[in-house]
Amino acid sequence: MGIKANTVTTKREWRQIYAIYGMEQWQTLLFLLCHAIFFSLSSVVFLFYFDPICAFFNSFLSLGAAARFAAGFSGAVLGISAVCLFFAAGNFFYSALPLHYDMAQRMVGSVNDWSTVKTALDIGCGRGILLNAVATQLKKTGSSGRVVGLDRSKRTTLSTLRTANMEGVQEYVTCREGDVRSLPFGDNYFDVVVSGVFFHTVGKEYGPRTVEAAAERMRVLGEMVRVLKPDGVGVVWDLMHVPEYVQRLQDLKMEDIRVSERVTAFMVSSHIVTFRKPSQHIAGPGEVRLDWRC
Template identity: 40%
Template sequence: MSTMSRSWRDLYQIYGSDERDSNINLSAQGIVLGFSTGAFVIYFNALTIYLTRSFPLLPVQVWSLLVGFVVGLTALMCVCFLVTAANLLYSSLILRWRIAEQMLDMLDWSYVHEVLDVGCGSGILLNAVGLRLKKERAGGGCAVGVDLWLEGGKKSMSFTLQNASLEIVDEYVTCKTGEPRNLPFEDDHFDAVVSAMCLHKLSSESGPRSAEACEERLKGLQEIVRVLKPGGKAVIWDLCHVNEYAVKLKDLHMSDVKVSSCIPAYMMQSHIVSFKKPGQMS
């Protein structure tokens, strides 16, 4: 069962938002459009009369209709911008936490001791693993996060480790630098592997639908399979391409491949795919 529910304020205070800049830009545009809509409504009659007098070729009814159309369009754009900003904030915090809990509920914690989080970012999923280890395996277990870090800021290893300390799971959590397509671990190393919103980003510069991007995503998937112990389980949450992963996993002879129903996230479709690696846990 899930360890706890979290408010967006609690999560934001620790992790911030990966979509902060987008949220600010979208919200600012929505607010400007909102004020514009209000101004159009207040000065509707005055604007209609002004346009009729300035351009008498069109009757007042036509100008009234055109101004009304602009007011409606501006209001609709305002709503779209604000709803998109709210969805990004929800998806990057509350939904990420809820999906993390759902993913971890899919693991059998009676044998899970060491877990890898591929593309751990600021650590929401990684620390959820740490909290679950703390609850299920008090005094033991390790959650390893791997990512390509930047120096300083919210995309640095130090920031992620600081978040683990704030969640009081720093004794269970560690981080390493590594590329998802070339993980710095030996074969058959982890009892379980998790990943959230990572694989779809691989080689995105080639275009998500290109053959090159597909090949890079599947390289990341194959690396997850490689480092997973026989008998171990992996759970991946990703955008758009999960059915592609399911086909590849079956080609790799993985067992118990399951794809969840659609989970709306970031204004797109997402799914969870889980699978087991054939063999017995040592």
């Protein structure tokens, strides 16, 4: 199996990706677009009705020049805000679909040989962009392996099975409802465990920067390592806390820990972290005991 240094990605048009996976968190996109349109229209109103607006400002400030400055400044701020909001909406859309698909290809591309993989797991599988990318690799390489997608939402797991069907990889995919904080699998079970834009959401009910949330993330990373077979490969793509993950993986004595170059997604820096669980894991006389749990 092992980790590959250079990865090859398969390109696909965003319309095809949208047709299968739709848009997760479309409310955020709608929110950004509505505000962008509102700010644009407001700045156009400032442009066309500059003199009446100056007169309106003047009725408060009673200073001609200051009123013109206030009106001009407000119009400029509205215009700049509209541009920023359109940019944010574009980046959100790009990150949620074409980039997400591309990153899933990169992630699966970092595993050396899928033909020898028998069991794989995607934690927090969502609508299945990454899960189906894994299943596609299993299918392509003629592996007899299967991938399990774990998500806490029953509705999500049902729609994930639909997307697997649309991708033609349904026989390689099983979906399971469960909580990643305590993975419902035995120790040393999977050859590969992957996770995309998920870890930073763990423990967010405590607030993203709290000690409790960090402890939950570390616990889930420990769970990921626990269910991984010795010599198994872990691949995590996330938007935040990457140094924290690397530190935890080092503490857990993982090998070949690699961090990809920075990729801007959802307006923040993201990285793919890959690692391998060492083959020596059974504690015996003179051997090192590695405990994957917190």
